[in-house]
Amino acid sequence: MFPIVRCRTLRSLVGCLAAVLFAATAQAGTIYGVNHTQWAINHFSVDGHSAVDIIGAFQGGGGGWGYAPPAQWRPGLTVRVDWETGVAGSKGFPGFADRAKYKAWVAKNEAQKRQHTQLVPVPDYTGQKVCGITVHFLPCDQLQVTTSCYPYGAPEYPIKTPLRLPVPKTCPVK
Template sequence: MKITWVRWLLGVFVLVLVLVGCSTADNEMAGGNIQAVNHTLSNINWLSVNGYRADGGGGRSCCIIMPTKWRPGLKANIEWELDPEPHAKLPSVTSIEFRDAYAKHSANYRRYAAVVDIPEWPGTESCDLKVHFFTCNQVEVTTSCWAPSSPNYPIRVPMGMKEPSVCPK
């Protein structure tokens, strides 16, 4: 049986209508910012969440795409680079010695990865994704609309924490 191009096109059109008809609001996605909240004395050079890269300096970075409605099983695959000596003295950028000193310093950068659950957010709006970095290379995320300084913020851990001599397993 020979299928004409009109029938083929009609079949594709019906298939697209069926697929669009199966789409629901639960599958809608929206863009938001990523924010690093560093509770340690080290520096977070950069981070990425599910492949979306961001600055580790604490400000908001654009963008991450997330569902508009939370659903069970949402995960954040987080990767980051840590500078354990953020206040190291380096020669002036214009000096000849800078390149060698920087190469030696950056050789101490460490990279880590973790997969964490994204907690439920109420309603249909999340307020960006905030990634908290703790000692012992632990991370946690929240989509809370409250500022980290608010008493209503869900993560209440002090800033500037020293790395313990032994980390729990």
């Protein structure tokens, strides 16, 4: 809950605003991603809160701040995840000297980018400490999320999916 304070001067008003902002974000946590796919996650966001750009294939990354789930979990709770997949790194980079080769390389990389949006159910966190949100990017553009405070790979971490998943020959039709 927000602190009750009285602000009488400009200096105290600044302090009051800082106290309110701190209280509003005190329950907020980081946004982290775990990429179980062969594609780079160029960027992603959770409910409009941006996370760190580029998580390479079969890697984790994070650093976005400000995701705060509701104080109480409720059935049907979801988050909206927006993300872009593509290639990462400089594989096949021809250099800048030959402009035609460079432009073809850029065009090939751009053609592989895909935009995605998905509503993802948030598992019940009743009675648990919540530490932001972790999004798991799975093959076939599937997602899982958790609000667990444990790091990925810890015995208590709820998602047990291995980091390196095989590339499926086909994906279910959406």
